[in-house]
Amino acid sequence: MSETRLTTGPDKPGQATRSPSEANLSGNLGVVQLLFTILAFNGPLTVVVGIVPIVIGYGNGLGAPVAYVAAALVVAMFAAGFTKMARHVENPGGFYSFVALGLGRRAGLGASFLALVCYYLVLIASYAFIGITAESLVRDTLHGPSIPWWVWALLAQLVVGVLGYFRLDVSAKFLMVLMAGEALIIVAYDAVVVARGGSGGLTASFLKSSNITSGSLGLALLFAVLCMAGFEATVIFRQEVRAPERTIPRAAYGFIATVAVLFGITAWAVTQALGDANAVAATATDPVGSLMGTVGTYLGAVGLDLVSVLLATSILAALVSAHNVLSRYLFGLAADGILPRPIARAHRRHKSPHRASVTVSVVAFAGLLPFMIFDDTPATLYAKLSGAFGYSFVLLLACTGLAIPVYLNRIRPAGVTVWHRVIAPVLALAGLVITLYLATDNIELLMGAGTSVTVILVVIVYGSFVAGFAVASVLRHAKPDVYQRIGRQ
Known part of the structure; x- marks a missing residue:
């Protein structure tokens, strides 16, 4: 046999017991590797090209950098209790385990179903996105043949599936290379804009209170918080990092700081590149086009082509990260007995969730196949599904945010102050x-869809939580041993 399986011990329901021949997932990720892995999830260059102009044009305009700082403060306060609670959550089940511990097993399983939908939506959306991005790159930038988007999507699935099969360290090294390229081009863009003094001289207009509160500050905060997606991966990979008690908090706060600084400075650089007088109108009229126009102006044709190439690799990196997160969710739920147990077998040599990874690949292909056959507008697919992901992520974050103080105040573990368990x-x-609330109020804009499609997506999001809650309720009476294992605590 080349694989191992988690089993349930009769002595302690809710905990995994293993024979000497069995093993959990394992890895050797340090702080930097974990940081790059979770940064890959939101695709820094993808955010700069696709989200930063929206925060400026549809959010609070010249005050956009402050929105990223505000979002970072909210998530940092979340992290204050999150990292303390993480020390008492040995199960690498992510937000699922946190909600189960804080709000009970039924709410925990509801959160797990919500997370499955959340990450599945972004996976399908990103495959569509990389398809159209690669098609345009090869045809328009590299002047190559016009290859259908779905061919590139399938190629990306092959690469992601292979990487997901092996130990997480393999994916981490791959992601570090791609992230380095993204970071360098973003920093280069910011530096050149500053060096050349922007469009009409550098200003600190983002500090003016009138600019901070201009436009829609709430919408800006919403999109800025969505740029924190990937935060959950700090605990999802708990079994695969070195010294998790130290690595997880450092990676969590490092991620928050990096996102706030990188996107905050870049948002300011974009306004300077376009000029204070034109930035808001230009990004509102053509968000992506206006941003790419400044890239061509300040980095030249070569820089513009390089950004186009790195945008495709950015999406690929995000796909690898999302695939890994979803694989570990399936692995955890199978280990808990919610999904078929064979999925929870770790590869003996690679110590990876190889069966869960293959399952994700198959399910992702099945979800994308109808659109490959019948839908020739993958751009609209990406907009709708990524918006639904954003909404479900905020909902999942809020559920976990409620579970954290409930748990910490009930248990009151040593070393946890009133700041960690109450105030923050x-x-x-x-x-x-x-x-x-802002996401709900701007739901059609967020999802980029009409009322009927938006309603369907919202029903899917909330319905997934209700379904998980209902399944747990049934298990409580029909299979109490499985019910006790929910969250493996």
Whole structure:
């Protein structure tokens, strides 16, 4: 046999017991590798090209950098309790385990189903996105043949599937190379804009209160919080990092700081590149086109072509990260007995969730296949599904934000102060609830769809939580041993 399986011990329901021949997932990721892995999830260059102009044009205009700082403060306060609670959550089940511990097994399973939908939506959306991006890159930038988008999507699935089969360290090294390229081009863009003094001289207009509160500050905060996607991976990969008690908090706060600084500075650089007088109108009229126009102006034709290439690799990196997260969710739910147990077998040599990874590849292909056959507008598919992902992510974050103070105040573990268990979590929860309200209030804009499609997507999002809650309720009476294992705590 070349694989191992998690089993349930009769002595301690809810915990995994193993024979000497069995093993959990394992890896050797350090802080930097984990940081790059979770940064890959939101695709820094993808955010710069696709989200930063929206925050400027549709959000709070010249005050956009402040929105990223505000979002970072909300998530940092969330992290204050999150990292303390993480020390007591040995199961690498992500937000699923946190909600189960704080709000009970039924809510926990509801959160797990919500997370499955959340990450599945972004996976399908990103495959569509890389398809159209690669098609345009080869045809328009490299002047090659016009190859259908779905061919590139299938090629990306092959690459992602192979990487997902092996130990996480393999994916981490691959992602570090891609992330280095993204980071360098973003920093180069910012540096050249500053060196050349922008369009009409550098200004600090983002510090003016009138600019901070201009336009829609709430919408800006919403999109800025969505740029924190990937945060959950700090605990999803718990079994695959060195010294998780130290690595997870450092990677979590490092991620928050990096996102705030990188996107905040770049948002300011974009306004300077376009000029204070034109930035808001230009990004509102053509978000992506206006941004790419400044890239051509400040980095030249070579820089513009390089950004086009790195945008495709950015999406590929995000796909690898999302695939790995979803694989570990399936692995955890199978280990808990919710999904078929064979999925929870770790590869003996690679110590990877190889069966869960193959399952994700198959399900992703099945989800994308109808659109390959019947839908020739993958751009609209990406917009709708990525918006639904964003909404479900905020909802999942809010559920976890509620579970954290409930758990910490019930257990009151040593070394956890009133700041960690009350003040910071409550402030974070308030910010997340406001963000969820804003997401709901701007739901059609977020999802880029009409009323009927939006309603369907919202029903899927909330329905997934209700379905998980209902399944747990049934298991409580029909299979109490499985019910006790929910969250493996």
